Amino acid sequence: MRIRPGWAVPRARPARVRRRGPRRGVALALTALLLAPAPACRRPITPPGAPTPWPVAQADRWRWQWQLTTPVDVTVDADVFLLDPVATTSTETAALREQGRRLVCHVRVGTYAADDPDATRFPAAVRGSAVPGRPGSRFLDVRRWDALAPVLADRFRLCRGKGFGAVALADADGYRYRSGFPLDFDDQLLFNRRLAGLARKLGLSPGLVDDVAQVAALAPDFDFAVNQECVRRRECAKLLPFVDAGKPVFHVEYTGEPADFCVTSVGYSFASIRKDRQLDAWREPCVLP
Template sequence: MPPATRELSMRMRPAWAVPPRAARVRRRGPHRGVAVVLSALLLAPASACQEPIVPPGAPTPWPSAHARDWQWQWQLTGPVDVTVDADVFLLDPVHTTSTETGALRARNRRLVCQVRVGTYATGEPDASRFPAAVRGTAVPGRASTRWLDVRRWDSLEPVLADRFRLCRGKGFGAVALDDADAYLHRTGFPLTFDDQLLFNRRLAELARRLDLSPGLIDDLPQVAALAPDFDFAVNQECVRRGGCDKLLPFVDADKPVFHVEYTGDPARFCVTTVGYGFASILKDRTLDAWREPCALP
């Protein structure tokens, strides 16, 4: 995720109506990557007066016949708006409550949790589980966030597996891997393209073992190699930055591509992205509940 804007923004059939933008003040503040932590409180049993939330019994399916028909929502801030007219919700697994995931599942929504896999925040409860040897340099523009040495699978796998289990416990059926392109950045480690490729493939395999459908966030240079290993892709701003065509291996394999732009007129960029077969939306960088989706063809 080379551009500085990416560091601030992150770190995927009914007929859908386009929601109005009337009287809304667009916010352009930076979005910092969601903190994914293992917390016993979040996994506590439901109250006796509530119906228990049962995790999905299998990874989220993505029928190839609907690969170009999904509408999606990406929300990481504020209470989750479960009424948004979308099939797929990409959410923060820590701050999203079991009540919210239960309400979405009752509406037959597909739930994807966003997990940071190549970084950690020093204030996270599981930060102490990362040995000093795997802790790298700070991520520019993201306070207290540092890179991880993705070559050290034996050290990282137990922590990341617990982050994935948190998703399962909250009712998610899919996981999107964030910060999965450390090799493109100054991490403090001599990471190579092949180091990252092996790490990402191991994560996809780990997700499947835990009954989660794996998805890849960005990492465009590796899409062609990784498309067979992942079930869907999430992309930020391939129209503004260029490179939308690099996501075509997912489209050609009838796998969803969930795409977002933070600037521009949907009437203009939708022509490109819907033509490619992407599910595209316009969002504020804060990734709150507001969205403006591209109309399906």
């Protein structure tokens, strides 16, 4: 039903009413628009719409930060932030994304900790030996993809829900340790490739943490690498398959002076920093070429 306002023209002059009708409709539309609730103008916090891109031309120019403590220092002058998905808040990731930062989610895929929110989801049959130096953590049987995939997929979804566009897969080299299972090179290779595929399926860019011995085989499956102490361990050359493919290598050393190790790491075209082992906000980056 259309209600005629008191000032409208009488029915005896229908032509004039028709002439004013469209103008009144425009006025009502503008009024409704102006009176719309203010919250509708806010930019919602949404996950990224696609996996994080890594332009080849930028491969040796990234400035990066790795922080697993909280609160996250969002003022650090870095392009890429590698963060803990549980401890990092959506407010922190939103602040970083507003600055155009790339966010990488640190996900342990071959181990679990007793205090992980999803620890009880791992069946007893896939829980292995204790992880050296990490009380409360145990290896997982990476051969049991059927049991691990649902839990790891939800870890990836948590990353995506908080605004991360990439995942760095940590503890993806359990075959090199006494894990409690007879894991071999091929078991790990299959598991890591499955993880890279799962990340892509969920709209995330996959990155490989360490597992240097398998880099030559896995570089085509991953978009970037994260490495710890290749200079001290004298194994940086093994990461060249990523560099040769135009993919970034994010490298960290915990000892030594940057003036010494940067000569090597920057020479390999890595993005290198010095960090404390607790991975707090402090960092000392190598100077870019």
